[in-house]
Amino acid sequence: MQSTNDKIRWRIRLVAVLLIPVALALAVRLYFVQVVAHDYYLDKARDTYTTTRVTSGKRGEIFDVHGNLLVSNIPSVNVTADPSHMKTVAERRRLAYLLSLEFPETSYEAFFRKLAPTRRKRVAVEGAEPERFEFKTVPNTYAMIARDISLEKAARLKSLAKVNKFNCLFFKDSYKRIYPKGSLLSNVLGFTNVVDDSDVAQTGLEKYFDEQMTAQLGQETYERDRSGRPLLYGPHISKEARDGRNIYLTISEPIQSILEEELDVTFQEWKPKTLYAALVDPKTGNVLAMAQRPTFDPNNRSTYTNEAGRPRIAEDGIEPGSIIKPFTIGKALDWGYVTPETEIDCDKGTWIYLGKPLRDSHPYDKLTVAGVIQKSSNIGTAKVAMMLGEEKVYQALRMFGFGRKTNLPFRTETSGYLPRVSKWDGLSITRFPIGYGVRVSPLQMLRAYCALANHGKLPQLRLVDRVEDPATGVVENIPFEEPVQLFDHPECHRQLIDMMTLVTKKGGTAARAALPGYEVAGKTGTSRKYIPGRGYASGKYFSSFVGFVPAHDPAFVMLVTVDEPHGAYYASTVAAPTFKRVATRVLRHLNIPPDPALLPENQHNRSNP
Amino acid sequence: MNIQPGKLKRQRKSTQTAGATLGARLAAMVKFGLFLGVIAAVLNIYIYLNQRITETDRAIRKTEQEIARTDREIAQLRIRREQLSRWEHIRRKIVQFNLGLREPAPGQVGRMALLTPRQAQMVPLESVASARRSSGGGHRN
Known part of the structure; x- marks a missing residue:
């Protein structure tokens, strides 16, 4: 007959027999995670807390011979909304009304439509041969409210949004091409259009010197905290954005x-x-x-005609x-x-x-x-x-x-x-x-x-x-022949x-x-x-x-x-x-x-x- | 057999050892306490510094944002200044306020400028026109 001690011993052995493989499995798994697949999991983690931000420089400016500004970039703000943040129709109505007061050129109805909580999205039907599309109703997370508004107007709208607790409005800093001297030399200077948030040169010197004046994009990669702020430690790789080159004309x-x-x-x-x-x-x-x-x-641009625009x-x-x-x-x-x-x-x-x-x-x-x-x-x-x-x-x-x-x-x-x-x-x-x-x-x-x-x-x-490089201050004089x-x-x-x-x-x-x-x-x-x-x-x-x-x-x-x-x-x-x-x-x-x-x-x- | 002295000697020795051990223990404890204190102090300093770094970093970011905002305001004001210095605007104001201004005759204009050699190189026309007047014409850069 087994004594109590023997029974305990036997139980301990049984538990040990059961636990040791588990511990061994854990150790193996730990080794696998920490050593064998270390890089894989590190990359995966980094993907989660590492972010890359694309920065853009400013398009080059055009000056007269004395340095008077003829073409520049004025700071502006793009206002967007995430209508999915709005909980009630009343809130949507209030925001549409407020926006229609701020931007009288767009009607209340137009804003109300823009702020719809859902939208129809065209998606390809999976496995359909030939390719077929259908419309699905998805949450509306993006609506462009106004492009290139002035800093003052943006500040006013921000405070209004704050007072009225509209958390769905977002303000993004931007630049807008501006011609401070109006029609002065316009046929020669030309102009740009905005396509996908970037300036696309259309005519004149804007087009001729487009390559020189276009800014080079920069990129910043860093590890961030929960609120998106860069962490003090960790890799921080950044490539500076470069402003486009400035053109000085002989025009006085x-x-x-x-x-x-x-x-x-x-x-x-x-x-x-x-x-x-x-x-x-x-x-x-x-x-x-x-x-x-x-x-x-x-x-x-309403004043533009082909005959007026070409030099x-x-x-x-x-x-x-x-x-x-x-x-x-x-x-x-x-x-x-x-x-x-x-x-x-x-x-x-x-x-x-x-x-x-x-x-x-x-x-x-x-x-x-x-x-x-x-x-x-x-x-x-x-x-x-x-x-x-x-x-x-x-x-x-x-x-x-x-x-x-x-x-x-x-x-x-x-x-x-x-x-x-x-x-x-x-x-x-x-x-x-x-x-x-x-x-x-x-x-x-x-x-x-x-x-x-x-x-x-x-x-x-x-x-x-x-031609001047604003980053380095290096000036390239166009030689006289x-x-x-x-x-x-x-x-x-x-x-x-x-x-x-x-x-x-x-x-x-x-x-x-x-x-x-x-x-x-x-x-x-x-x-x-x-x-x-x-x-x-x-x-x-x-x-x-x-x-x-x-x-x-x-x-x-x-x-x-x-x-x-x-x-x-x-x-x-x-x-x-x-x-x-x-x-x-x-x-x-x-x-x-x-x-x-x-x-x-x-x-x-x-x-x- | 003389046992007593030996016993006394042992007793004395053990009493001495017990006293010494207590002192050593106390000393060791003090040292350990000090060691813990140092560690705690270092840890506190580390935490304090980290906190300061985070605060400073936050302040830097805030200042950077402020600078960026001020830069944008300056850029806007610079453009505004250029818009206001446009001749069409000035002319309109001259008419609006009935200022009766007219362009000066040559000879009524005097110009004075403190320019760096580079700036001087970049101002070709007006300066040359006045040079032309004083030297009787000729050279232009």
Whole structure:
């Protein structure tokens, strides 16, 4: 018979036999979890308490040459809601009502619909062949309430939500592209649209420099506590977001403002279809201002139209008319075919060549070459071109950059139309030098005039001065290209300028562009509008004036082109006064004083001592 | 046999040993107490420091949020300033308040600026126009 002690011993052994395998199994399992599958479980745990946050930088900004802001990003707030947080219909109604008061552009009903607690979701039916979809009702956890609202409005809404205990509203900081100067330079700057919370460049410089201006996304990976705050210990890997690069233009905002204001006056006065103008520093090729009408405000897209949005000054090829005359005549002087005093027979206003008449606006018998420029004689210019011959005329126009893009940052810049000599017909030599049959962009014309203003040296036009990396502060200056000297004899260039100053003097075609106290060199051009497939339209004209001032040391070259003005069409009446108004103010702004000897009162005193 | 002295000697020895053991025990206890005290102090300091770190971290985050908020406000004000400095706006105000301002004639304008060489390099036009006036024309950067 077993004693009590034996029984206890036996029981202990039995328990031990039962427990030891369990303990062993636990030990094995522990070994497996802690050692063999350590990495797997660590990763799994980390997945739970590690979070990755994508950070985004700001899109690059655009400034004028002085650092005035033209395009920027304004802090804003996106408001979203999680309607599944709302418990009662009454709460939903109250929130919809409150939101409709804050955002009057959206109705109460629209908000009420947005805040529905459930929504229908299109899902694929599992295993269905071919693929089939069905709608399921799921909790509505996301509703966009308002995008890009101001900080003040967001703060007000936040406090309202707090007072009314609306826990379903969420506020996310964001940035919105803004154009602080409104329509100023809008055709050149372009704009962006918002797609999936990011800016997508649409037109203009925004699109051209999109790669440089786009911010690089950053990423931050860290272990977090229950409320999502990063833990002090544990891995914290972060890749900084980088702001996009800033673009500094050669545009000067004050000059741009003057130009735009005066263009508005001309636009009101002559009601043209289009109107554009630009100012360039001939020494550097820097574009100081560039504007067109009609225009649009990029902050208000309802004002946008395709015609207002595209930079016509770079895209439109127009038959320039008489403003192209100085180039053929200038090279004729340079190559020694004529002198300023050479007399040209202008056939009393009508010259028949190859059976086709060429007319002057006023009949002239004989004019000197200087007179041809001053009076803008078509016949005189055509006859000078005949002296040069087709090859030389082509060479002259090509030298001044016609038929070649200016390479300013416009995606769709035209190269114009200047056909090779082999494609010329017999009349081309009499038509191309007077600005018919060729197509030139206003920018090409400006570049060519820069060569005249810059002692015969053709500069490369520049619109972007420098690019800055805001993170490092490193500035990359866009280099100047050395201008190319086009004149073999500098004195010929001076003679040409003297002839062009006659244009704005008494007896010239653009006396209305004259500025008291300054010598203005310029040229008018009135050309009939060519409509492809229909020929020259009657009563439709391009009126242009290009000039530079002070003539022998110009501060700027300016072109004004008015497309289809109403009421008058001569460039001397329509474009020249605009030039005068703009030039007067820009010279004041640049602090360039008049030459006392050229002031009318002094000239009067000199003539009557 | 002289047993007594030996007994006395043993008794004396054991009395001495008992006294020594008690002292040693007390000393050991004191040492242990001290050791525990040090550990407790270290633990307290550790907890205190951890608490301070957490508080500081929280304060840092709060300050960071404050800085971010202020930065956003500054960015907004900067844009507002640019909007207000727009010529169209200024012109409207001139008309609204009937200020009768007009542009100055050349010669009435004086400019003074303290620029770093880099800033000076970046201001091309107006400064050059005044240089043109003083030197009689010519060079432009």
